[in-house]
Structures are given as structure tokens and as C-alpha cells.
Amino acid sequence: MSGSPPFDLIIFDYDGVIADSEILNNQALSEMLTAHGLPTTVDEALEAYMGKRWRDCAPVIREKLGRDLPDEMLVDWTARCEAAAETTLQPVAGVQDFVAACDGPICVASSSPPDWLALGLQRFGLAEAFGDRLYSAAVHVERGKPHPDLFLHAAREMGADPARTLVLEDSTAGVQAGVAAGMTVVAVCAGGHIRPGHPERLMAAGAHHRINDYAALAGWLGAEPEV
Known part of the structure; x- marks a missing residue:
């Protein structure tokens, strides 16, 4: 599995997508x-x-x-x-295997500060996989989510076309930001915070697809979905 066509980059939100926090x-x-x-x-x-x-x-x-x-x-x-x-603090179930299977570019773009991102990634054994590709709305952009600035900043830093970028998000603000950036957005509904009605709100916010676990996301990517 990889960030295969049509995606050249996968951007992970952090809280609720990587960390079940x-x-x-x-x-x-x-x-x-x-x-x-x-x-x-x-x-x-x-x-x-x-x-x-x-x-x-x-x-x-x-x-x-x-x-x-x-x-x-x-x-x-x-x-x-x-x-x-x-x-x-625990990882979202399945995220470690999913990240390990990614052979294309990946990064994190989160509203949380860099120290919080680094704490969890180190704890989960994912620090090396993401390296220094951690982008925080707390320090890197003037406007936070739901504005697209952070995702666009991440794409520029990674040298990726927004139209060929996949965003993994669990919040309405994050979904709106990804859509506004012109990216394909998957609503990740795998964390312990997902309440009845939340997946529907993410889809109403503009998410293009939703998954309940990372195995489903891997399968969806393997099908090379149309966007």
C-alpha cells in the first residue's frame, strides 16, 4: 500500500487521527x-x-x-x-501498521503545538517515519483550521500539488480546511471520541470519503479511487 495514484502526498492530522487523544x-x-x-x-x-x-x-x-x-x-x-x-495516551488503532505500509511521502499538519506532536510520535514509535515533517498551526501559519493555510503550507514544504494530496481528518474544522485547500479529504472515524452523528457531520462539512478503521483506508487507497 502506498500514497499511490492519484495521491502524491498523505497529510495526517494528529489528535484523533494518529493519537487517540x-x-x-x-x-x-x-x-x-x-x-x-x-x-x-x-x-x-x-x-x-x-x-x-x-x-x-x-x-x-x-x-x-x-x-x-x-x-x-x-x-x-x-x-x-x-x-x-x-x-x-495511545495511538488510534491501526495507524502504526498503516504508516509502516506507506511508501510515499507523508507528513503531519495539526492545530497542536510541535512538542505535543513529538511526544506522541515518539511514544508510538512513529517519530522516524515522520521525521521533521511536522507542521503546526500554532507556529507555521497565521490562520488556523478551518482555513486552508496549514494544509497548503504543508503541501508547499513537501513539494506536492494540493490536487494530488490526501488529507486524513477527524474534525469538521479540519475537513473544511482540507476541502478549502483543494485536497481530497477522508474522514477518519476510528478514534474513541467518535459519537453518534459525528461521521455525518464530517461528510456534511465536505469530506469526500469516510472510514471507520485504517484497514478500510488501506483498502480504499488500494482501489485507486477516483477524485
């Missing part, structure tokens, strides 16, 4: 927001913030709180996530 992240976020006076459930956090970088979440949280955010909020969230990751 959406529940971990949003559990920490919901607890933090609740502690700061904004009662928030995990499902509410997933719906409002999944797939977006902190810089874009902060104004939404500020408006809901009705006051400025404490300076330490991002530091607090990062610390909570990293502490939970030590014992609970």
Missing part, C-alpha cells in the same frame, strides 16, 4: 474550564473546540466567560494533557 485533551479542557467558572462537559468541549488551535479557541472561551482569560490557562491545559498522556 481527543477525549484526553477535551477532558482536561472541560475540567479546566469548569474550574474557571465555565461549566463544560467533554462532549461540549469536543463540539466547540475540537480541531482548533488554542489561539482560536481562546476568544470563544473569553466570550463565554465574559472576562479575560487567566494568563496561566494555556499552561494549565498543556500540563494537564501531558500528565494524562504519561499513562493514557
